[in-house]
Amino acid sequence: MVLNVPGLVVMAGFYMLILGTGIWASMRSKKQEKKCSGDGMEITLLAGRSINSLVGIFTLTATWVGGGFILGIAEATYNPTLGAVWALMPVPYVLTFFLGGFFFAKPMRENKYVTMMDPFQQKYGNVVSSALIFPALVADVLWVARTLVSLGGTMSVILDLPYVYSIIISSAVAMIYTLLGGLYSVAYTDVIQLILIFVSLWVCVPFLMTNPHSMDISLTAYNETFQAPWVGTVELDEAGKWFDDFMLLALGGLAYQAFYQRILSASSYTQAQVTCFASSGFCLVLGIPSILVGAVAASTDWNSTSYGLPTPYERNQAGSILPIALQFLTPPYVSIIGIGAVAAAVMSSMDSALLSSASLFSSNIYKNILRKQASDREMMWVIRTSVVVVGLAGTALTFLDNSVLVFWLVGVDMSYTIMFPQLVCVLFFEVSNGYGATLGYLMGMILRLLSGEPLIGLPAAIHFPGCRLDAEGKLTQYFPFRTAIMVTSLLTIPLFSWLMAVVFNKGLLSERWDVFQVKRQEKPTAAAAAMDDERTNCGTEEASTAKQLLDTTRC
Numbered sequence: 001m002v003l004n005v006p007g008l009v010v011m012a013g014f015y016m017l018i019l020g021t022g023i024w025a026s027m028r029s030k031k032q033e034k035k036c037s038g039d040g041m042e043i044t045l046l047a048g049r050s051i052n053s054l055v056g057i058f059t060l061t062a063t064w065v066g067g068g069f070i071l072g073i074a075e076a077t078y079n080p081t082l083g084a085v086w087a088l089m090p091v092p093y094v095l096t097f098f099l100g101g102f103f104f105a106k107p108m109r110e111n112k113y114v115t116m117m118d119p120f121q122q123k124y125g126n127v128v129s130s131a132l133i134f135p136a137l138v139a140d141v142l143w144v145a146r147t148l149v150s151l152g153g154t155m156s157v158i159l160d161l162p163y164v165y166s167i168i169i170s171s172a173v174a175m176i177y178t179l180l181g182g183l184y185s186v187a188y189t190d191v192i193q194l195i196l197i198f199v200s201l202w203v204c205v206p207f208l209m210t211n212p213h214s215m216d217i218s219l220t221a222y223n224e225t226f227q228a229p230w231v232g233t234v235e236l237d238e239a240g241k242w243f244d245d246f247m248l249l250a251l252g253g254l255a256y257q258a259f260y261q262r263i264l265s266a267s268s269y270t271q272a273q274v275t276c277f278a279s280s281g282f283c284l285v286l287g288i289p290s291i292l293v294g295a296v297a298a299s300t301d302w303n304s305t306s307y308g309l310p311t312p313y314e315r316n317q318a319g320s321i322l323p324i325a326l327q328f329l330t331p332p333y334v335s336i337i338g339i340g341a342v343a344a345a346v347m348s349s350m351d352s353a354l355l356s357s358a359s360l361f362s363s364n365i366y367k368n369i370l371r372k373q374a375s376d377r378e379m380m381w382v383i384r385t386s387v388v389v390v391g392l393a394g395t396a397l398t399f400l401d402n403s404v405l406v407f408w409l410v411g412v413d414m415s416y417t418i419m420f421p422q423l424v425c426v427l428f429f430e431v432s433n434g435y436g437a438t439l440g441y442l443m444g445m446i447l448r449l450l451s452g453e454p455l456i457g458l459p460a461a462i463h464f465p466g467c468r469l470d471a472e473g474k475l476t477q478y479f480p481f482r483t484a485i486m487v488t489s490l491l492t493i494p495l496f497s498w499l500m501a502v503v504f505n506k507g508l509l510s511e512r513w514d515v516f517q518v519k520r521q522e523k524p525t526a527a528a529a530a531m532d533d534e535r536t537n538c539g540t541e542e543a544s545t546a547k548q549l550l551d552t553t554r555c
Helices: 005-035 040-049 053-064 067-078 090-110 118-124 126-158 163-209 236-255 257-265 269-298 318-329 332-370 376-397 404-428 434-451 481-505 526-536 540-554
Strands: none
Touching (some): 005 163, 005 332, 040 163, 040 257, 040 332, 053 090, 053 163, 053 257, 053 269, 053 332, 067 126, 067 269, 067 332, 090 236, 090 257, 090 269, 090 404, 118 126, 118 434, 126 163, 126 257, 126 318, 126 332, 126 376, 126 404, 126 434, 163 257, 163 269, 163 318, 163 332, 163 376, 236 404, 236 481, 257 269, 269 318, 318 332, 332 376, 404 481, 434 481
């Protein structure tokens, strides 16, 4: 292959459009900052809590419909060991948004939090909240990595642009416009990107469906032709793993800062709910083209194409099946349109992850712990530095693995097993305290590590029921172990919190050992109340003197 010059020109135009939109949005944010009563950090991180409904819907949808979403669904549908029934992303996201809108949006907005970690910091203190921020930051870095991997693979296939160059260029553009305008730049570029994703994907679908190298996907859905049926099956002994993956995607997303950044940037609670409900429908619609791409690829006689044999799956290129299908099953100009969709999806998710992690570090660590007296100007530089550091870290990780699903699942895994139960307890369980949060955190982390993860080569020390070798010879847990770990942590936090509260309130342990200060203040006795009344109702002369002193103090 030679360098695809027309494709490079189109991509350069796309990047200029996105960068221009980001610069315009940053100028708008500066004007808005002058009108808004909030501080500069709130303008940058939450757009002054004034994002309108339409932009809110677009930016929330674009955040979830990233490169991992588009390529991951196509990969799972095409993979002969999985199939469409394992391409779970669109349906669990509907549950994510509905649960978020009904239950999580209200307490987060009523308390006017800036980040997802604010309730932890207020209730548990800086030590516990700092430990809990770590998995949230790691999840964001992995999010950046998986979006860049999807774009790098697509560009290298369609444009024949070296993997390294495509990743570095895309990362640099996303970091630049995120640095310029914060959430304003991210939100308004998301509008352009989501429109491009929707149009580009649906333009490509008819060409793929009518290409001469593929059979009718309705015939290959349940019949084995060139490979196993693309619909796939969930055997009884695999039901636990399927359920685990479903719950992982549905509930794991509720523990992402990027989700709450959109909720908290809305102007009202009702608007936040509308944003969640509308975005769920868009996710469903935008998942359909990727399923069709995977189905067409599974129905293709690759020997009749210029790609030839072995098939993409046999060459271990299932993760790049979407760009491969566009490259070899559609006209060149259509494949260029398709790469525009992938690039837009990548940028829309990457900028969200960058700003999300910058929010957590700048607000919850730097401002609340390291430099409480930091000025607005200083905080702006901290946010910008955080964006660059996370962007570079995520970019570096892309050179370790080229599978979109690896980064996707490992990142969401941490949010589901560790952060989700913590968030539920801090918002909805009054009894929860630092002791329960600490034990729940340690149990979740230890159990997850001991359960192993074949995607990253981590061996399993705990073999749950049904643990066995999969089709690729990897030891896999078919029991819903992630859900079991999450539930264990969810029960541990309130129970141990209650136990430690009883221990200190009953005097079973000395108060000097109460590092999280859970011992409640004792209510005044009747005698003490009588003494207070007597002191309050002292002579008129003393009361008058006290009043004069108070007035003098106010002067």
